[in-house]
Amino acid sequence: SLCYLNGRYLPLEDAQVSPMDRGFLFGDGAYEVIPVYSRRPFRLDEHLARLASTLAAMRLPNPHAEQEWAAMVREVVDRNPWDDQSLYLQVTRGADMRRNHAFPEVVRPSVFLMSEALVTPSRELRESGASAVSAADFRWLRCDLKTTSLLANCLLRQHAVDQGCHETVLFRDGFLTEGSASSIFIVRDGVLLAPPKSHLMLPGITYDVVLELAAVNGLPHRVQEILEDEVRSADEVWMTSSTREVLAITRLDGRPVGEGRPGPVSEQMHAWYQAFKTTVMRG
Numbered sequence: 001s002l003c004y005l006n007g008r009y010l011p012l013e014d015a016q017v018s019p020m021d022r023g024f025l026f027g028d029g030a031y032e033v034i035p036v037y038s039r040r041p042f043r044l045d046e047h048l049a050r051l052a053s054t055l056a057a058m059r060l061p062n063p064h065a066e067q068e069w070a071a072m073v074r075e076v077v078d079r080n081p082w083d084d085q086s087l088y089l090q091v092t093r094g095a096d097m098r099r100n101h102a103f104p105e106v107v108r109p110s111v112f113l114m115s116e117a118l119v120t121p122s123r124e125l126r127e128s129g130a131s132a133v134s135a136a137d138f139r140w141l142r143c144d145l146k147t148t149s150l151l152a153n154c155l156l157r158q159h160a161v162d163q164g165c166h167e168t169v170l171f172r173d174g175f176l177t178e179g180s181a182s183s184i185f186i187v188r189d190g191v192l193l194a195p196p197k198s199h200l201m202l203p204g205i206t207y208d209v210v211l212e213l214a215a216v217n218g219l220p221h222r223v224q225e226i227l228e229d230e231v232r233s234a235d236e237v238w239m240t241s242s243t244r245e246v247l248a249i250t251r252l253d254g255r256p257v258g259e260g261r262p263g264p265v266s267e268q269m270h271a272w273y274q275a276f277k278t279t280v281m282r283g
């Protein structure tokens with residue numbers, strides 16, 4: 001596949017960065033994963049706005065204006081073979097020939113874009129629903145930033161894989177935060193509940209889409225702190241993300257969620273999400 005690295009478009013196999021890059025040494029970088037449907041990036045402005053806020057919190061000047069980012073994204077999409085893609089974008093604080101935690105005096109950020117074929121959940125997985133385990137959320141206190149420092153997320157995802165499951169649902173101090181790589185929603189008595197945005201979770205682009213679709217379609221919904229017990233006794237639990245879209249979790253820690261099948265509200269939301277994607281693709 002074709003990627004972009006620091007001003008050049010080149011085959012991914014040929015792309016190289018310095019081992020002194022602060023992304024490699026410290027995980028000192030920001031990233032985004034943008035779904036592309038029929039060669040059109042979905043919610044691009046929102047992804048670029050989230051990138052800008054991660055960079056601002058990192059005190060790393062945004063190396064490109066929004067229109068420049070959009071042009072680079074379009075170029076990488078056009079130069080790759082798939083209609084539906086998962087576009088990855090990363091900015092690090094670049095290389096410095098002295099290893100030093102403090103920022104270099106002159107920062108030359110590394111900018112990298114690549115793309116893969118978009119793989120959304122299979123029909124079988126959507127029909128059975130996903131399985132999840134739970135774990136204590138031991139990440140840091142700025143989970144609202146989409147940074148490449150992902151060791152905790154990697155350990156938490158592997159915790160699920162080790163148990164043959166798809167995702168790890170995280171609880172901090174007895175409250176639901178999110179999944180290791182997804183936002184989590186629950187349904188109780190026909191009401192969709194989402195945890196409020198805070199420093200303890202990523203502000204998901206899909207999370208926003210789901211709440212917009214709930215509002216537009218008149219689905220009762222509330223944003224409020226969700227207790228661990230409320231998740232365990234919920235009628236439905238879902239995970240959402242740019243690549244998993246809306247996916248029901250039907251087993252949590254080996255016990256069925258609700259009836260152990262994807263519930264009606266998740267199926268309705270999945271259908272709204274697919275329809276919404278299609279209108280944006282045509283527009």
Ligand code: PLP
Binds near residue numbers: 179205
């Ligand atoms: N939370 C975490 C920790 C994530 O890594 C992700 C993205 O994969 C999400 C939530 C979902 O975010 P989005 O809907 O923007 O893909």
